[in-house]
Amino acid sequence: MSCSTDRYGTEVLSGAEAESLNQPLRLPFSGKVIKNRFCKSALSENLARSDGQIDNAHLNKLLNVYDSWAQGGFGLIITGNVMVDRTMREMEFNVSVEDERDLGRLKVWAQTVQNHGGALFAQISHPGRQTHAHLTKEPVAPSAVPSPNFHRLMVFNYPRALTVPEIHQTIQRFITTSVVLHKAGFDGVQIHAAHGYLVSQFLNPRTNIRTDKYGGSIENRARFLCEIIQGIRQATPREFSIGVKLNSVDFGRRQSPKGQQQQWNQNTKDAALAAEIKDLDADDEQIERSLDDAVQVSLMLENLGVDFIEISGGSYESWVGGLLDRNEKRINIEQQKLSESTQKREAHFAVFADRISNKLKITKVILTGGFVSAKGMINALNSLSDEESIHSNGQPHIDMIGLGRPACHEPNLPNLIMAGSVTGAVRIPKMLGGFLDDVFVSTGNIHRIANQKEPVWNLSSILLSRNHIANVLLYSKMIWSGIKNSI
Numbered sequence: 001m002s003c004s005t006d007r008y009g010t011e012v013l014s015g016a017e018a019e020s021l022n023q024p025l026r027l028p029f030s031g032k033v034i035k036n037r038f039c040k041s042a043l044s045e046n047l048a049r050s051d052g053q054i055d056n057a058h059l060n061k062l063l064n065v066y067d068s069w070a071q072g073g074f075g076l077i078i079t080g081n082v083m084v085d086r087t088m089r090e091m092e093f094n095v096s097v098e099d100e101r102d103l104g105r106l107k108v109w110a111q112t113v114q115n116h117g118g119a120l121f122a123q124i125s126h127p128g129r130q131t132h133a134h135l136t137k138e139p140v141a142p143s144a145v146p147s148p149n150f151h152r153l154m155v156f157n158y159p160r161a162l163t164v165p166e167i168h169q170t171i172q173r174f175i176t177t178s179v180v181l182h183k184a185g186f187d188g189v190q191i192h193a194a195h196g197y198l199v200s201q202f203l204n205p206r207t208n209i210r211t212d213k214y215g216g217s218i219e220n221r222a223r224f225l226c227e228i229i230q231g232i233r234q235a236t237p238r239e240f241s242i243g244v245k246l247n248s249v250d251f252g253r254r255q256s257p258k259g260q261q262q263q264w265n266q267n268t269k270d271a272a273l274a275a276e277i278k279d280l281d282a283d284d285e286q287i288e289r290s291l292d293d294a295v296q297v298s299l300m301l302e303n304l305g306v307d308f309i310e311i312s313g314g315s316y317e318s319w320v321g322g323l324l325d326r327n328e329k330r331i332n333i334e335q336q337k338l339s340e341s342t343q344k345r346e347a348h349f350a351v352f353a354d355r356i357s358n359k360l361k362i363t364k365v366i367l368t369g370g371f372v373s374a375k376g377m378i379n380a381l382n383s384l385s386d387e388e389s390i391h392s393n394g395q396p397h398i399d400m401i402g403l404g405r406p407a408c409h410e411p412n413l414p415n416l417i418m419a420g421s422v423t424g425a426v427r428i429p430k431m432l433g434g435f436l437d438d439v440f441v442s443t444g445n446i447h448r449i450a451n452q453k454e455p456v457w458n459l460s461s462i463l464l465s466r467n468h469i470a471n472v473l474l475y476s477k478m479i480w481s482g483i484k485n486s487i
């Protein structure tokens with residue numbers, strides 16, 4: 001199938017290059033060893049029951065998908081959003097873990113990946129304001145700030161601000177979920193602090209306008225995340241690993257209207273939304289401050305013993321080019337003017353990752369978003385051995401390559417790349433401009449693999465399979481809102 005397929009990249013890897021992608025990576029705090037440098041990034045599978053549980057039928061579907069990623073050569077496999085509160089879900093069919101009711105099945109899930117030498121991390125998550133109106137009547141958030149496009153389109157209900165006791169209860173939920181996952185044999189958890197979900201809403205001054213100890217300075221905005229990590233660390237043994245997924249420009253944007261706590265109501269919300277949308281274009285100083293804050297948070301995470309930070313970007317308001325934000329695009333365009341070598345790097349968030357990785361001494365960095373060619377991956381991965389992971393030479397340093405959409409189209413892409421069989425990921429023919437095709441085909445393929453069918457590489461085949469129509473409609477609604485915002 002691969003020979004006649006249209007693929008990204010022009011060259012296969014040399015033996016030495018393939019070897020460097022096949023190098024094990026020791027996670028510094030837990031001591032866990034990941035067998036190679038390929039990470040399957042979190043992808044919401046939507047394969048649980050509508051109450052977030054996994055019965056045997058749903059487990060079997062999950063196992064089909066995770067078995068194919070584990071057999072396909074991914075060393076680190078991160079689940080899609082696993083919700084810490086089943087009443088607050090990002091998507092209807094997210095797995096939710098808030099107690100031990102699925103413990104036996106979670107154990108089988110972890111074992112399936114580990115049987116192939118992979119490490120399984122659960123991405124633990126809370127949607128905050130980003131939860132669909134039909135799922136959550138009253139979403140909660142750091143502050144009662146609605147999401148510009150999605151609340152306008154009535155996709156999400158208006159959020160209310162969490163009280164301090166509720167913040168503590170939510171932190172406890174992340175801890176409890178982690179304890180259950182540890183008991184089930186998962187290798188670790190990744191806290192989802194990106195893509196505009198609850199933890200990211202705390203970090204972002206546009207969505208967090210609290211005036212108590214959870215809002216204001218970057219130390220205060222990061223407190224929610226740090227307390228989750230401290231709690232998990234205390235409740236689980238050191239060998240249970242903790243990672244974090246971070247966004248690139250969540251940190252330093254202008255304050256939301258008037259920069260102070262306010263409760264939105266029917267009369268103020270239109271003006272507030274207009275101001276928020278205008279806010280989405282940051283100036284240079286704001287971008288700079290955002291990057292500085294991100295570095296500061298990364299150093300806090302290193303101090304707390306976080307094994308890896310996965311760098312990603314974007315949110316519901318900015319779904320372009322793989323969750324790419326307009327300001328992130330701008331940062332990267334400006335960076336591209338600077339150096340020849342940067343131009344060769346295909347990853348969307350490479351500049352941001354460089355900033356962080358050059359400051360970190362211990363914590364590992366995974367870069368996700370935009371990787372499609374084998375050479376692009378090897379160019380980003382500048383480490384040849386674990387011992388060289390101190391960033392003393394000032395070179396950009398990425399420890400692992402994160403793949404999202406390409407992992408759905410071809411679960412064995414790591415093996416194909418390391419065997420020198422392919423130049424890169426398959427190109428999905430464009431019917432809807434590229435990005436939409438990629439997203440629809442990705443979600444469709446997860447479900448095809450779950451049902452023991454081969455992935456397909458074009459949208460028309462996905463559209464013809466009846467169980468994907470609902471997914472397609474849901475994503476169309478979300479993405480259309482993102483497009484409207486970018487025009």
Ligand SMILES: Cc1cc2nc3c(=O)[nH]c(=O)nc-3n(C[C@H](O)[C@H](O)[C@H](O)COP(=O)(O)O)c2cc1C
Pocket residue numbers: 041042043044045079080081123192194195245312313322323368369370371402403404405406438439442443
């Ligand atoms: C269908 C789909 C589902 C996704 N679900 C999640 C998720 O549950 N959690 C998350 O952090 N990111 C999620 N993402 C984002 C990916 O992890 C990744 O950051 C993004 O797709 C960019 O990587 P790529 O260019 O390799 O696709 C999802 C992306 C897609 C396309």
